[in-house]
Amino acid sequence: MLLFTNGIIRTMDPAAPVVEAVLVGDDGRIAATGRAADLDKPGVRRVDLGGATLLPGFNDAHVHIWKLGLLLTVQVDARSAVAPDIDTIVARFRERAATLPPGTWITGRGYNETALPERRHLTRADLDAASTEHPIALTRTCGHMIVANSKALELAGITAQTPNPPGGVIVRDEAGEPTGLLQETAMGLLNRAMPEIDDATMADAIRATMRHQLALGITSATDPLLTPSILSVYRDLEARGELIVRVNGLPIRRPDGGTETLPLPERFVSDTLRIDCVKFFADGGLSGATAALSEPYKVTGDCGVLRFDTDELTQLMWEAHDAGFRIATHAIGDVALDQVIGVYEALHRRKPQPGLRHRIEHLGLPSAEHLRRCKACLL
Incomplete structure (x- = not known):
């Protein structure tokens, strides 16, 4: 066991925001916080922080773990x-x-x-x-x-x-x-013309990113685009106890380049892997001038790209909502936000599920009205 002392130890607990010491068990979990004298005991190894600040692990709410891993490897x-x-x-x-x-x-x-x-x-x-x-x-x-x-x-x-x-x-x-x-x-x-990345290469990529994340203090993250084959790799790593970062994975429903819709995934929740939310893309990105805007970009003269018509998006999202899946949708431009928030509102009107909190990835250009509607929709 490790006893961290002589630093600014922030717990993020309002009742005791800063403590004198923290005891970490052999399993890597925080066992206790409090006074060093109360936590010290035989067999415990002290770690002197030298006045440094110690924080709980960070959560990265949106990071493409496997994509970064491929770049690293x-x-x-x-x-x-x-x-x-x-x-x-x-x-x-x-x-x-x-x-x-x-x-x-x-x-x-x-x-x-x-x-x-x-x-x-x-x-x-x-x-x-x-x-x-x-x-x-x-x-x-x-x-x-x-x-x-x-x-x-x-x-x-x-x-x-x-x-x-x-x-x-x-x-x-x-x-x-x-x-x-x-x-x-x-x-x-x-x-679709490229050879699929084999499972061993994908697993190595995921491991590389997780090692990098731990070095930065990131202990949990959302990987917001999983295909069935990548999800299978995650499930295998989870079964072998190799997910050293907790992952909230978002399986995609509509891959790029066609009209094929993937089935809803098997719901799966363990200590290190969570699969109970599906992913959609409503538009593109601002820096590349593909986010869907109500006014044209100066550099291109067009208004970006809206990926779905509203009726189709509503139907695909309804299938997930009705089955009890959370939904995460990439939406940056104001036109995309109008569309996505409107669909979420319609889903909750049709079948209220207060405990099912959908999410919007990025929320790039919201108006005050967008934020009001998000709050009312429990986003």
Whole structure:
């Protein structure tokens, strides 16, 4: 057992917000708080905090655990800290391509055109300069856009004749040819052509992120986008006792790139894994100008992307609400917030469930009226 003393120990308990000492059991759980003299006993090892502050573990309410893990383990890192311009990003992909057989997919993540000196998205031509023999897919930092090279577009069957899927955009040049940039649900057209990540790689990615989280003091988190295969990996890690961070997982109901609806997941709640809430996306992101707004973006002239029509979204959410699942919906723009809050209100009118608290991820541009309606709807 460990006895932490000689620091500012904050409990987050209003009745005793700061204590002199905290005793932690061999199982890693807090056993007691109070005076050091009362908690000290044979076999206890003292830890002198040296005046530092000790806090309970943090909860991260929205972090894509498996996505970060893939970046930490197998993907090309295109974040500005290591790839400050397009030439450097391309060079990192070229270096990776040199180590892999032709035809092997190469994925990366993290670029942000607003942080690049070129102030633009990458294109298929940029990534073709890294390799034309390897399909390449680079996800923007927001996760709502992917840039693909020509080989990847070819394998996905994306051409000038490919229509935009519902709720998505294939960005095209003046001649109508795809530039390589795929927004929102159009990303699914590419994802379906990519080989599925095997369970061992996914498990390694999840473990990598959890180790990183613990180093930051994060002991519980919500992973807000799980496919059936990723959920299966989580269930396996839970069964083996390998979830060192408590995870609230949100299985997706409508994958990008089509109209297929996934069935409601099996409800599962244990000490380290919670699956009782499903995920929807109502719009995109602000930084990439795809969140659904009532006024046009200055940079694009359009108003972003609304992924669902309201009738369809209502029906899909009703299935979850009626079955007793919580619902979490990504909604940033004011138009998306109008839609989602309106659907939540309709669900509770049709079948009041006071104990079923739905959530909105991000809530980016709420008005005072949006906040009033959220409070009335118990969000």
